[in-house]
Amino acid sequence: MKIEILVAAHKKFPMPDKKGYLPVLVGAAKNYEPGIEYQRDDEGENISAKNPNYNELTAVYWAWKNLKDVDAIGLVHYRRLFFDSKPYNLDNVISIKKVENLLSKYDVILPKKRNYYIETNYSHYIHAHHKEPLDKTREVIKNKFPQYLNKYDEVMKRRKAHMFNMFIMKRDAFDSYCDFIFGVLRNLEDKIDVSGYSVQEARAYGYISELLMDVWLETNSYKYTEVAWGQIGSKHLVKKAISFINRKYGIGKKQTHF
Template structure:
């Protein structure tokens, strides 16, 4: 049976690269999309086709000989299934975040990079963990009931811009930049964690025994009880989601979300404040992998150090942007945070013990 992949972004490319490496005898006929739009014509030398055009070329019998792997964000997969049915395709399967992460784990283990947390031996000492899941009053309600682990706390971000309280904890308490949420997105939550948790004593165990992190209300690291026991005894510094691949590189990807003037402002901010990172950035941008979503779990000391590096760069970027950050609300700083997180942890990969796990998406 022929195989096609529905999707033409990071999920789809990641699935293709993993399948090509792990199952080389299984070839992919094409990538499918609803509309070409800004999608590339080829991914990995495999053509990207519009579904309507592709379906028109096939008989009903031929459609039944094609299996379609839906490799897109999960929230759009039900609609894609309905569209495939309408075009006469009957054999399709969803690639949910759990399956995608499992495939990425096998792929990266084969290539010897982006070490999975689950590859480490299970320890005996449970660390102190506190993850804050960013949630806004603008967020759509989840369709499924999600039972959060006892170490995950809901954090209302952008609370300063809203008269409605949706969480016991808001990012407008203590020292904060809650009012900038329209540009910083979930990063106003990370700023709040930095100033109000990382700069204070949170546990008697000491910094190296504590892990703090940021998640989103519908995206968070999937940590098993064994994974938690792996952290302290293996001296893990950082847990990140498996990075998303983009083609030809992540430099091309940022243009989908950021204006060139804003990007140049960020580059200038890096050059002024962190010239050694500005020097390393071009090489990082030439590789394929980007850490998405600003989701992270790290030792208290490591996360504090990262925040001390990140937020001055973002603040200076706001000052250099045209229009300036206080004159707009388009989440551009949040998108920049993903690129800067990628730069920081790739540059420090030899210094820090970085491991990876699934970033679970809830619908």
Template sequence: MKNEIYIVSHKDLKLPSNELYYPLQVGKKNSRYAGYLQDDTGDNISAKNPYYCELTAQYWAWKNRSAAIQGIVHYRRFFADSLTHNQVITRQPFKSILDATFLEKLLTNHQMILPPKQTFWEPNLWLHYRFQHQTVGMEKVREVIKELFPSYLAAFNQVMFHQRSAHMYNMLIAKQPLFSAYSDWLFSVLAATEKNLDIRNFSRYEQRVFGFLSEFLLNVWIKKNQIDIVEVPLIFTEHRNYLTEAGKFLRRRLVKQSQLKTKLSIKDSKFY
């Protein structure tokens, strides 16, 4: 069977001419891009893209493809072909992205390829999420895990209350059985959470809640199942505006701080 890495995109862009990579169009489709796979065919949750983000691509790949190795990257973020450091490469970036030879080597020695961890300001990931998003989403996730997946509760507590860093972006590559096992668990948790979470009054940004939640759930699943991962640096094909990103980050934090009367500590958490 072929190995397939799906490039999640809502834009029609120049993408790698490499048999390892498969562009996958997600989101609202006024037109269909030539050469792209489509997340609204077969068994799909394409209509949930405003809430699930790139997860509609992961769901589609899980349900409709059967490659030996499956992975998710983004149109502007790719795994690198070396274990050096993250880079921004705007001219001919595809010469520096993960190729089939390096992929096979990595997954011979490890179970899953992930981006490098990001470390946040707050003392734990629960507080980070709380100061950036509607906390009720993570509260509902914990309730679902406690009720339906109790063997994962200790891992959830460890990740969310005792870690400051996490693998983000919903990017991963693994052999098909592991990709499938993770997807099965993830979408089961999110489906149960969705039934109990009212997002009608969320801002448009916050309605992407299931995409936000999944970034943390990946870390919980890895912790619980003791997955042997390898961190591979990213190639960014666009320059990031760190000043703008920092401004948005601080605005969200200040708004949340103004809404919260007291700062949640691990001891004070009603969940721990």
């Protein structure tokens, strides 16, 4: 199999030195930092200029439209990757040989689910981000993609989800995923206005897409497996925990910036 695992990055950073990994400079249309020799996401058919709103999905869109002779496509991040074993460092990132073996049995490879324990996927999202984009997403699905609505409602009520926009998929699954994700987000753009949002909250389309992974996956009954993932460098777990509690109870709740 010809496999390309995109490594999304917005700056120069140490990259896996293994076959099948393709560093991609996301937001390249507006990123003018010299000396970065990664594949740019503003070549060919692309939505690179939307990176401030779509996050790493601009790399996914570039691959969808421009990598035509590839059997499987994946996405990881420059600090968050799939691993074969610990310690989590660039020497132990998942090998293409292992990916080939897994894809001989499954359609999709995903990170282990994130568990929110005391919150549903829906409540966690609206405690961390503006509520309108997620509610408007349901409207879009109901009106334009009704076959996904039951699963959408089910996923929102759960306390676990496959997050982070990390995956490796066979080509047919990847094309199906992109059709759904970019179809929903394209329609969502007509429903919300993020121009008054803070820089972080303007990334709404990227955040929303994370919650759509399981909606797409389970509606289409693709066979998947989970593998270990990890982050290179500090995760600031204590800081994140405090931030989560503050958001849940409305302490320092995010504000719209005008």
